[in-house]
Amino acid sequence: MSSVLYYFLAFTGINILMCWSIxxxxxxxxxxxxxxxxxxxxxxxxxxxxREWSWPFALILAAGILIxxxxxxxxxxxxxxxxxxxxVIVGLTIIFIFKTAVENSAAxxxxxxxxxxxxxxxxxxxxxxxxxxxxxxxxxxxxxxxGRAASVVFVDKNTAAALGVDVKQLxxxxxxxxxxxxxxAGTLYAFLIGSLFPEFFNLGVIGTLMCMLFTGGHSTxxxxxxxxxxxxxxxxxxxxxIASWRQVIYALTLIVIILLLPGGLITKRxxxxxxxxxxx
Amino acid sequence: MEIFVxxxxxxxxxxxxxxxxxxxxxxxxxxxxxxxxxxxxxxxxSMYVCWAVLRYTDNMLLVVLASVASCxxxxxxxEPIFRLLAKRHGLDINVSFVVSMSMALLxxxxxxxxxxxxxxxxxxxxxxxxxIFSSGxxxxxxxQAYALFGGIAAVVAFFYLLYRTRQGRVxxxxxxxxxxxxxxxxxxxxxRVLSYGVAGLLxxxxxxxLARLLGSASPGLGDFVGMKVVAASILAGLGNLKGGLVCxxxxxxxxxxxxxxxxxxxxxxxxxxxMLIIMLIKPEGLFGIRA
Numbered sequence: 356m357s358s359v360l361y362y363f364l365a366f367t368g369i370n371i372l373m374c375w376s377i378x379x380x381x382x383x384x385x386x387x388x389x390x391x392x393x394x395x396x397x398x399x400x401x402x403x404x405x406r407e408w409s410w411p412f413a414l415i416l417a418a419g420i421l422i423x424x425x426x427x428x429x430x431x432x433x434x435x436x437x438x439x440x441x442x443v444i445v446g447l448t449i450i451f452i453f454k455t456a457v458e459n460s461a462a463x464x465x466x467x468x469x470x471x472x473x474x475x476x477x478x479x480x481x482x483x484x485x486x487x488x489x490x491x492x493x494x495x496x497x498x499x500x501x502g503r504a505a506s507v508v509f510v511d512k513n514t515a516a517a518l519g520v521d522v523k524q525l526x527x528x529x530x531x532x533x534x535x536x537x538x539x540a541g542t543l544y545a546f547l548i549g550s551l552f553p554e555f556f557n558l559g560v561i562g563t564l565m566c567m568l569f570t571g572g573h574s575t576x577x578x579x580x581x582x583x584x585x586x587x588x589x590x591x592x593x594x595x596x597i598a599s600w601r602q603v604i605y606a607l608t609l610i611v612i613i614l615l616l617p618g619g620l621i622t623k624r625x626x627x628x629x630x631x632x633x634x635x
Numbered sequence: 636m637e638i639f640v641x642x643x644x645x646x647x648x649x650x651x652x653x654x655x656x657x658x659x660x661x662x663x664x665x666x667x668x669x670x671x672x673x674x675x676x677x678x679x680x681s682m683y684v685c686w687a688v689l690r691y692t693d694n695m696l697l698v699v700l701a702s703v704a705s706c707x708x709x710x711x712x713x714e715p716i717f718r719l720l721a722k723r724h725g726l727d728i729n730v731s732f733v734v735s736m737s738m739a740l741l742x743x744x745x746x747x748x749x750x751x752x753x754x755x756x757x758x759x760x761x762x763x764x765x766x767i768f769s770s771g772x773x774x775x776x777x778x779q780a781y782a783l784f785g786g787i788a789a790v791v792a793f794f795y796l797l798y799r800t801r802q803g804r805v806x807x808x809x810x811x812x813x814x815x816x817x818x819x820x821x822x823x824x825x826x827r828v829l830s831y832g833v834a835g836l837l838x839x840x841x842x843x844x845l846a847r848l849l850g851s852a853s854p855g856l857g858d859f860v861g862m863k864v865v866a867a868s869i870l871a872g873l874g875n876l877k878g879g880l881v882c883x884x885x886x887x888x889x890x891x892x893x894x895x896x897x898x899x900x901x902x903x904x905x906x907x908x909x910m911l912i913i914m915l916i917k918p919e920g921l922f923g924i925r926a
Contacts, residue, residue: 389901440732440873441919448908449911451907452904455903558743565737605740606740609734610738
């Protein structure tokens with residue numbers, strides 16, 4: 356497999372996971388950027404555990420998910436039902452604190468980067484297997500009572516509370532689940548790419564993920580499955596002089612999509628129409 | 636004790652800059668009902684305008700005019716985007732945040748591609764100014780004096796505009812109830828554009844004072860300042876102007892104390908940690924949400 360195709364598939368898989376980790380808490384109206392901090396922590400832990408302690412991949416994977424869950428769990432007690440904007444800033448603040456910790460840690464490579472993460476056999480097929488498992492998990496949540504409750508919370512928290520939904524607990528659940536998925540993405544990222552740089556985990560990454568989520572459609576989990584390969588592929592197809600303006604392209608795309616196509620490419624209505632046609 | 640006094644002076648100068656940014660940010664939130672995350676990025680862009688003008692002239696008035704004009708023009712130029720957004724989504728501040736964040740990324744990336752080849756810019760040393768008072772470790776530079784006293788003057792002028800003029804009453808009326816304001820004949824769109832203009836004016840002045848205080852700027856500065864301004868606004872309570880005044884100053888002082896007493900880049904992390912703890916304990920802010 357060519358390296359271009361390898362990186363396209365690797366980044367597509369990881370970005371879909373990360374978009375899902377933002378999609379889940381957005382079901383209850385929260386932009387939970389803390390998932391990027393979960394990804395950072397899991398990625399560095401995984402790299403360190405593999406290189407320094409020679410832990411087996413399966414154990415590292417479980418630990419990576421657990422780290423994501425724990426990092427999301429602690430703040431969720433305070434921000435489970437907080438206004439969206441507070442959740443945003445808590446996430447950005449924790450990303451910054453984690454980044455500073457990594458940059459000041461010689462053991463994690465500081466600002467230079469962390470290299471030498473050992474390779475894992477057949478990781479790309481395994482990544483897509485885990486992606487499918489995460490997708491099945493999210494699909495189950497979306498089509499359960501929790502998913503329906505989340506839809507009501509998204510529209511109106513007070514109505515949801517009046518209908519008996521525990522808004523805080525629901526928010527906590529979605530935040531923690533998102534943390535676990537981001538932890539999984541972090542571990543896979545560390546092994547697929549083989550090196551880690553603290554500079555990667557910045558506002559640009561959040562902008563990219565937001566662009567992918569809103570372009571695909573934030574009301575269903577399938578939107579990012581369409582938008583991520585398109586946006587990742589576009590970057591590969593464009594001449595390098597234009598591709599270096601990636602952030603500008605993503606930012607403009609996001610603004611245009613929100614203004615002209617508020618629901619994104621795939622909305623719930625699109626899915627209903629699609630199901631109707633396949634039945635006919 | 637000398638370190639404490641020196642850092643207190645630093646903190647008050649820096650804090651007065653945060654106060655101006657928080658006021659501009661909150662004004663747009665209250666009147667236009669948007670979260671303008673890109674506002675500090677516009678201020679950094681205006682710092683670049685200052686730098687560009689300074690290469691041709693050292694006329695202070697021209698530099699200030701260029702900075703203020705650029706910030707006002709760009710801020711007003713993006714207003715139609717948020718108006719269109721409000722038409723399509725209603726006044727959803729979360730959506731306005733996503734769009735303004737995209738704008739912030741756009742501004743940062745354009746700055747890092749086109750301006751000074753992406754390298755940080757440095758202002759001339761005589762622009763930053765020499766020390767006007769010095770005793771042991773305590774030094775008070777001209778840049779700090781401009782930031783502190785200029786900041787105080789701008790805040791006084793802002794509150795005068797808001798509480799002692801007809802236009803200020805109109806701005807406050809819309810922030811309280813835009814529907815009722817339109818019924819009694821207040822031009823909503825025009826007044827919202829005015830709020831962008833006032834915020835742009837504050838931003839342009841802040842850019843000049845920040846340039847004199849810091850002596851340098853880089854494309855990434857907007858992200859950094861942006862996070863602090865937004866965090867200070869949340870700490871105060873979104874839309875709470877008086878709370879923003881207190882929290883902006885407190886943030887500046889806390890950050891300077893951390894820089895004075897802690898090593899390297901940890902100082903900023905400590906400032907963020909303090910904000911994080913308060914946000915987790917009181918998500919609605921110390922002084923209550925007004926937006």
